Amino acid sequence: MNKEQAIKLFESKFWEKLTYKQRAKFQLFQRKLCMPFDVFHEAVEKALGRPVYTHEFSLNLKGLQKEIMGKQPAPTMEEIIELIPKEKRIIIGL
Numbered sequence: 414m415n416k417e418q419a420i421k422l423f424e425s426k427f428w429e430k431l432t433y434k435q436r437a438k439f440q441l442f443q444r445k446l447c448m449p450f451d452v453f454h455e456a457v458e459k460a461l462g463r464p465v466y467t468h469e470f471s472l473n474l475k476g477l478q479k480e481i482m483g484k485q486p487a488p489t490m491e492e493i494i495e496l497i498p499k500e501k502r503i504i505i506g507l
Contacts, residue, residue, distance in 0.1 A: 414445050414447070419443075422447045423447050423448060427448075428456075433455070433456040433460045434459075434460040434481075436452065436453065436460075437456040437457040437461070440453045440457075441457070441477055441478050441481055442478065454467070454470075457481070460481060461477075461480060463487050466493060469496065473493075476488060
């Protein structure tokens, strides 16, 4: 899909007729964003039944794709944190 096609699809608000799972599956396999990111993010969380952190979209896209297709279990919190490069991790304990 090219940029113009993605924009046209975005403007059509096609996602409003889709279930959360359909939205998530569609967008996880498209390189161009075709719906508002917050709509996409919510759909992935609802479809997977867990919080999905924004860094997972860029650092674990293949994992999210496998998870939505039922080919891989959800990562543990430790695995999600490990996606972040060590030099960029700051964890604050209370």
